Amino acid sequence: MKKIIKKKINELKLSNKYRVRRAKDSGNSHIFVYKKKEYLSFASNDYLSLANDKRIISSAKKALDKHGYSTSSSALISGYSKSHFALEEELSSFLGQEKTLLFSTGYQANLGVIKSLVNRGGYIFADNLNHASLIDGSILSRANFKRYKHKDIDNLEELLEKTKSLENKLIISDSLFSMDGDFANLKKLKSKLNKHKATMLIDEAHSLGIFGKGGSGLLVESALNNKDDIFLTGTFGKSIGTFGAFFSGKKDVVDFVMQNSRGYIYSTSLPINTVEATRKSLKIIKKEDWRREKLFSLINYFKCNIKNLNLSAINSDSQIQALMVGSSKDALFISNELMKAGIYIPAIRPPTVEEGKSRLRISLTVDHSEKDISYLLNILDKLSRNLVQ
Numbered sequence: 476m477k478k479i480i481k482k483k484i485n486e487l488k489l490s491n492k493y494r495v496r497r498a499k500d501s502g503n504s505h506i507f508v509y510k511k512k513e514y515l516s517f518a519s520n521d522y523l524s525l526a527n528d529k530r531i532i533s534s535a536k537k538a539l540d541k542h543g544y545s546t547s548s549s550a551l552i553s554g555y556s557k558s559h560f561a562l563e564e565e566l567s568s569f570l571g572q573e574k575t576l577l578f579s580t581g582y583q584a585n586l587g588v589i590k591s592l593v594n595r596g597g598y599i600f601a602d603n604l605n606h607a608s609l610i611d612g613s614i615l616s617r618a619n620f621k622r623y624k625h626k627d628i629d630n631l632e633e634l635l636e637k638t639k640s641l642e643n644k645l646i647i648s649d650s651l652f653s654m655d656g657d658f659a660n661l662k663k664l665k666s667k668l669n670k671h672k673a674t675m676l677i678d679e680a681h682s683l684g685i686f687g688k689g690g691s692g693l694l695v696e697s698a699l700n701n702k703d704d705i706f707l708t709g710t711f712g713k714s715i716g717t718f719g720a721f722f723s724g725k726k727d728v729v730d731f732v733m734q735n736s737r738g739y740i741y742s743t744s745l746p747i748n749t750v751e752a753t754r755k756s757l758k759i760i761k762k763e764d765w766r767r768e769k770l771f772s773l774i775n776y777f778k779c780n781i782k783n784l785n786l787s788a789i790n791s792d793s794q795i796q797a798l799m800v801g802s803s804k805d806a807l808f809i810s811n812e813l814m815k816a817g818i819y820i821p822a823i824r825p826p827t828v829e830e831g832k833s834r835l836r837i838s839l840t841v842d843h844s845e846k847d848i849s850y851l852l853n854i855l856d857k858l859s860r861n862l863v864q
């Protein structure tokens with residue numbers, strides 16, 4: 476065992492895929508403080524810059540004083556509180572769904588929900604670029620697992636056609652893809668459901684808070700909320716600026732998941748201070764349209780300015796902008812050079828992305844400025860010229 480591990484670690488190092496963590500001193504959103512030095516960060520999912528919001532922190536503190544830290548149990552034993560109930564209700568109303576179930580993480584939600592909905596004998600059809608938690612949930616479910624080419628509805632149709640006679644079919648997709656920053660075509664996906672008697676699970680991890688009225692997500696924006704055959708998961712660890720996750724849909728489906736999801740049944744519920752922080756964050760998100768407006772203007776600025784440079788960016792209209800580099804070695808090189816210039820963007824490498832598609836994943840947040848973006852693009856331009864020579 477020891478020998479095998481040593482060999483495998485060595486292989487990771489030789490192929491530039493060995494991962495390291497940097498223990499930050501502090502920082503969310505656009506700042507990353509490491510070894511007492513402040514970096515301009517484009518590596519945070521705190522897109523709306525709410526993780527350090529004083530109003531959210533104050534809600535968490537109040538709840539901490541009143542309820543203590545842990546709920547000390549899973550929700551089905553004694554870990555479910557009025558706060559959990561209130562957040563579930565508020566989320567259902569925000570998302571235009573009948574019922575919501577809180578989970579401790581998005582990863583856990585996806586595993587628990589998928590395995591509850593489809594098992595052996597069932598079929599899962601998943602976009603090739605779905606998040607790892609959706610892939611792992613699909614494998615764990617033991618259903619037949621088919622992956623269609625990224626956003627390729629014809630390819631999905633072909634796969635669905637081959638399973639015509641079967642009943643239990645679930646299509647799974649991110650609504651906003653986490654590494655490419657592009658959107659699923661939700662309306663086209665929906666058009667396949669009736670014909671093939673399928674249902675659909677959409678992961679709104681990266682779209683929630685940003686897209687849809689008041690940040691209510693892309694299903695709401697596409698008028699695909701409150702449907703019998705569409706459910707969604709989401710996480711609070713990104714735009715919401717807190718921690719935790721949820722599953723939402725029609726009442727009977729959510730009830731069913733509550734009865735069946737082992738990740739829900741056998742895990743301690745979210746701390747009440749986290750739930751109260753999330754309730755406060757949702758109130759702010761709904762009201763403060765200026766955050767979305769600022770973010771959209773930064774996205775626009777980024778897109779306009781990157782056009783003039785000799786950089787290969789994936790076409791994205793979201794806060795996630797991917798700069799394609801290719802090899803893990805080059806991606807690591809650029810990331811290290813950026814650090815020398817005071818910018819923090821870790822290299823994204825396989826297995827997170829496909830072999831040969833290593834990249835810099837640039838995430839924009841409300842606290843960035845146009846000046847920050849110009850600085851980044853200037854440095855990137857210089858670095859890419861050096862790399863080509």
Ligand SMILES: Cc1ncc(COP(=O)(O)O)c(C=O)c1O
Nearest residue numbers: 580581582606608653680710712
């Ligand atoms: C699309 C998607 N789904 C789910 C998750 C997992 O969420 P969490 O961090 O709450 O476990 C992530 C996080 O990276 C994600 O990007």
